[in-house]
Amino acid sequence: MRYALYFTPARDDRLTIAASAWLGRDAFGGVAPPVPSVTGLTPSEIAYHTAAPRRYGFHATLKAPFALAGAESEASLLAGLDDFAARTCGFAIPRLVIGNLDGFYALVPAARLPELDAFAADVVRFFDPFRVPLSDAEIARRNPDALKPEEVRNLVQWGYPYVFETFRFHMTLTGRVANDEAGRVKAALDGVFQPLLGDPVQVDGIALFVEPEPGAPFTVLSYKALARMPERRTA
Numbered sequence: 001m002r003y004a005l006y007f008t009p010a011r012d013d014r015l016t017i018a019a020s021a022w023l024g025r026d027a028f029g030g031v032a033p034p035v036p037s038v039t040g041l042t043p044s045e046i047a048y049h050t051a052a053p054r055r056y057g058f059h060a061t062l063k064a065p066f067a068l069a070g071a072e073s074e075a076s077l078l079a080g081l082d083d084f085a086a087r088t089c090g091f092a093i094p095r096l097v098i099g100n101l102d103g104f105y106a107l108v109p110a111a112r113l114p115e116l117d118a119f120a121a122d123v124v125r126f127f128d129p130f131r132v133p134l135s136d137a138e139i140a141r142r143n144p145d146a147l148k149p150e151e152v153r154n155l156v157q158w159g160y161p162y163v164f165e166t167f168r169f170h171m172t173l174t175g176r177v178a179n180d181e182a183g184r185v186k187a188a189l190d191g192v193f194q195p196l197l198g199d200p201v202q203v204d205g206i207a208l209f210v211e212p213e214p215g216a217p218f219t220v221l222s223y224k225a226l227a228r229m230p231e232r233r234t235a
Contacts, residue, residue, distance in 0.1 A: 002067055002211040003077060003130075004218065005123050006059035008171075010205060011223070015196050019058035022173060022192055023050045027057025027209065028220045038188040049185055052104075052175030056218050057209065060171045062123040064160035065211060065218075066131035077130050078222055081208050084126050085224035090204035091115050096197050098189050099170070103177060105189055106170035107197075116169055119203065124163045134159050204228075 009016045011028045020026040021033035024047055035043045068077065093116060099108040109116065134155070142161070144152045151161035162168060173193075177185050203226070210221040 001213065002065040003074075003221070004061065004065040004209045004211075005063035005081075005127055006057075006207050006209050007062055007169075007203060007205075008057070008059045008207050008220070008223075009201065011220075015193075015201065016058060018192055018196055019171070019173070022046065022189075023054045023058060025054050025057060025217065027059065027218065028223075036192050038191045040184045041188040046188070049174045049177060049181075053172040054217075055215075056172070057220070058171060059207070059209065059218075060169050061160075061162075062120050062206070063127045063131075065209075066159055069130060069132045072130045074221075077127075077208065080127065080130060081206070081222060081224055084123070085206055085226050088119070088122065088206075088226050090202060090226040090228060091119070092200040092202050093169075094200050096171075096201055098173070098186065098193060098197075100182070100186075101168070101170055104172060105174045105177065105185065106172045107193070108168070108170050113169075116203065117167060120167050120169065121164055123206070124158055124160075128158060131159055 008027065011030075016028075017033055018036070021036050024032055024035065026032045035046060038046070041049075068074070093109050093113060095110040096107045097110045099106055101108070139155060142155060144155060147155065147161050148166070151166055154163050154166060155161045158164075173189060174185060205223055205225050207220050207224075208222045209218040211218050
């Protein structure tokens with residue numbers, strides 16, 4: 001069994017509902033909404049392009065999947081989640097856009113947001129004591145020879161290459177898309193998501209996902225609201 005700390009909007013958020021329909025699975029455990037009707041892609045083509053991210057559900061990785069350290073339990077991890085959420089203030093991402101990251105499409109911030117980077121770093125540090133370190137075999141399976149030196153250091157120390165200075169917030173929407181398919185896929189994504197991307201996205205919760213057994217779909221075990229931002233005083 002593995003766990004992961006992810007950001008996803010709340011279950012009833014319009015963006016979550018649209019992404020669940022697009023991916024063909026509701027990570028909160030409900031029935032996925034109907035596949036969206038889009039111009040240029042059939043339902044089977046959407047299913048093909050979303051096969052890779054479907055297992056993980058709609059999310060942005062904060063603390064990558066990990067097995068629990070021997071002294072920890074699911075109960076202690078849930079207690080840690082309560083503690084972290086109670087002491088961490090929410091904030092907003094001003095705008096998400098549809099980006100292409102090395103061949104796959106994802107929702108990404110329109111501009112770098114230091115507050116978001118700091119939040120992700122806090123998650124990595126806070127929850128690392130719950131994680132069993134990767135074995136040499138697990139590190140080798142992640143093909144460290146293809147990583148940059150700082151990514152290898154992160155993999156060994158934190159269990160994931162893309163943290164801190166190499167972190168890139170993204171909410172994956174497709175697997176890798178061939179160049180000759182990219183235009184059609186991007187047009188379909190625009191049709192589904194552009195109407196929802198005009199407003200700020202509230203980072204006001206954090207989700208603990210669980211993979212019950214190797215290869216099983218990740219589902220939300222617990223979703224915790226973050227502390228509210230203190231209201232500004234006016235003179």
